[in-house]
Amino acid sequence: VRQVAAGDLTAKPVFDSQDELGGLTRAFAEMTQQIADARELVQRGVSQLEGARRRLQTILDSLSAGVIVFDRAGRIETVNPAAARILRQPLSSFAGQTFDAIPGLSEFAREVWQRTELHRTSPEAGEVEQWQDAFELRLQERELVNLLVRGAMLPGEGRLLVFDDITELASAQRTSAWSEVARRLAHEIKNPLTPIQLSAERLTHRLASKLDEADSAMLERSVATIVAQVQAMERLVNEFRDYARLPAARLAPLDLSALVTEVLSLYGTDQEQGRLACRLPADLPAIEGDPTQLRQVIHNLVQNGLDAIAARADGRVTVMTEVARREDGAPRAVRLRVSDNGPGFADHVIKRASEPYVTTKAKGTGLGLAVVKKIAEEHHARLRIANLHADGAADGPAVGAQVSISFSRFAPPVSTTIASLEPAFPTLSPTGGAMQGR
Numbered sequence: 001v002r003q004v005a006a007g008d009l010t011a012k013p014v015f016d017s018q019d020e021l022g023g024l025t026r027a028f029a030e031m032t033q034q035i036a037d038a039r040e041l042v043q044r045g046v047s048q049l050e051g052a053r054r055r056l057q058t059i060l061d062s063l064s065a066g067v068i069v070f071d072r073a074g075r076i077e078t079v080n081p082a083a084a085r086i087l088r089q090p091l092s093s094f095a096g097q098t099f100d101a102i103p104g105l106s107e108f109a110r111e112v113w114q115r116t117e118l119h120r121t122s123p124e125a126g127e128v129e130q131w132q133d134a135f136e137l138r139l140q141e142r143e144l145v146n147l148l149v150r151g152a153m154l155p156g157e158g159r160l161l162v163f164d165d166i167t168e169l170a171s172a173q174r175t176s177a178w179s180e181v182a183r184r185l186a187h188e189i190k191n192p193l194t195p196i197q198l199s200a201e202r203l204t205h206r207l208a209s210k211l212d213e214a215d216s217a218m219l220e221r222s223v224a225t226i227v228a229q230v231q232a233m234e235r236l237v238n239e240f241r242d243y244a245r246l247p248a249a250r251l252a253p254l255d256l257s258a259l260v261t262e263v264l265s266l267y268g269t270d271q272e273q274g275r276l277a278c279r280l281p282a283d284l285p286a287i288e289g290d291p292t293q294l295r296q297v298i299h300n301l302v303q304n305g306l307d308a309i310a311a312r313a314d315g316r317v318t319v320m321t322e323v324a325r326r327e328d329g330a331p332r333a334v335r336l337r338v339s340d341n342g343p344g345f346a347d348h349v350i351k352r353a354s355e356p357y358v359t360t361k362a363k364g365t366g367l368g369l370a371v372v373k374k375i376a377e378e379h380h381a382r383l384r385i386a387n388l389h390a391d392g393a394a395d396g397p398a399v400g401a402q403v404s405i406s407f408s409r410f411a412p413p414v415s416t417t418i419a420s421l422e423p424a425f426p427t428l429s430p431t432g433g434a435m436q437g438r
């Protein structure tokens with residue numbers, strides 16, 4: 001009995017007698033056996049449950065969608081790593097707290113909660129099981145994230161929230177929508193422009209002689225304004241159109257440094273005044289590039305840089321090219337970098353600067369960087385837009401802006417026929433990697 005009380009439920013010896021003591025010990029042995037069986041059943045259940053829980057956790061951990069489970073009081077019960085990654089918050093350390101207690105997420109939490117309540121009290125047709133909505137969320141550094149959120153009630157009044165980061169998708173959708181808008185706008189606006197200008201000019205010709213001097217001067221001024229505005233509009237529309245149907249790049253071997261040098265020669269005054277500087281090594285591997293398009297890229301970036309430093313006496317735009325190499329010395333990328341010491345990108349534009357029509361300038365079209373992005377894509381190159389910070393501390397104030405494009409498609413090496421025709425050519429390496437030697 002003492003053993004059993006202490007939890008030892010192994011089979012106990014039974015006194016083999018027919019009297020009451022024997023009956024009692026037999027009954028006792030049976031009872032211990034039953035308890036042991038029951039305990040084993042419970043243990044098996046627990047370990048099955050534990051196995052299921054672990055399986056669920058593994059599934060949750062490997063999901064790319066964020067998952068949060070709330071209890072009936074709205075406290076965080078379970079989160080997966082993707083949720084923490086998407087919301088940029090160490091969510092698991094907020095377990096047991098309500099969603100809106102997390103710094104920076106309170107507004108999002110409130111909106112989501114309202115949505116959840118709405119769904120619970122009056123679900124719309126077609127969303128009885130779950131609801132789904134898109135949210136825009138401003139995270140630290142005022143970065144904007146688009147989330148697609150789905151929610152459902154769980155048994156026992158718990159709530160389930162599943163969400164995906166669709167920022168890039170949304171951005172791509174906006175870009176293609178804007179291209180379409182640009183194309184139509186260009187078409188619709190351009191057609192009447194020439195007739196407007198011609199009619200205005202005809203007015204002057206017809207009426208000038210019939211008016212007295214003051215009226216005729218007035219007429220001429222007005223017509224001049226109309227013509228100037230029409231021409232400005234035409235320029236704008238052309239920019240729209242160019243953006244909407246930028247021709248496909250025609251790639252050919254290209255020396256990026258040489259191209260930059262050529263384009264920058266048009267900015268002679270800025271260079272003389274020290275507002276524009278460059279660092280262009282001559283030994284870059286040749287990339288696959290479309291010179292016409294890349295000229296436009298350089299112009300757009302330099303123009304943005306010069307705009308950014310316009311208000312600074314000591315402003316300076318720097319254009320650089322450089323090559324990044326792999327460990328074995330083979331080129332990995334050729335980079336074009338345009339930086340300036342202006343105010344940097346405004347917080348609210350930096351994530352969207354390369355989308356069309358994003359501009360902070362009174363006369364800007366917001367197409368410059370959009371064109372740069374399109375051309376970079378045509379070149380399979382990577383575009384990076386960033387602010388520069390003092391001492392590299394990312395949370396400090398911006399001390400400038402930098403846009404860089406990494407080209408990783410190189411022109412094919414000089415063919416072996418040429419190499420064999422010129423066996424004495426000194427810079428060809430024996431492996432045929434002609435590019436390194438240039």
Ligand SMILES: Nc1ncnc2c1ncn2[C@@H]1O[C@H](COP(=O)(O)OP(=O)(O)O)[C@@H](O)[C@H]1O
Nearest residue numbers: 304308344345359360364365366367368369401
């Ligand atoms: N070098 C820079 N420094 C700071 N802000 C910049 C810089 N380049 C671009 N921007 C920001 O990005 C926006 C979009 O640039 P862009 O697409 O060239 O259009 P636009 O120059 O017509 O405004 C600009 O309005 C400006 O706010």
Ligand SMILES: [Mg+2]
Nearest residue numbers: 300304368369
């Ligand atoms: Mg611009």
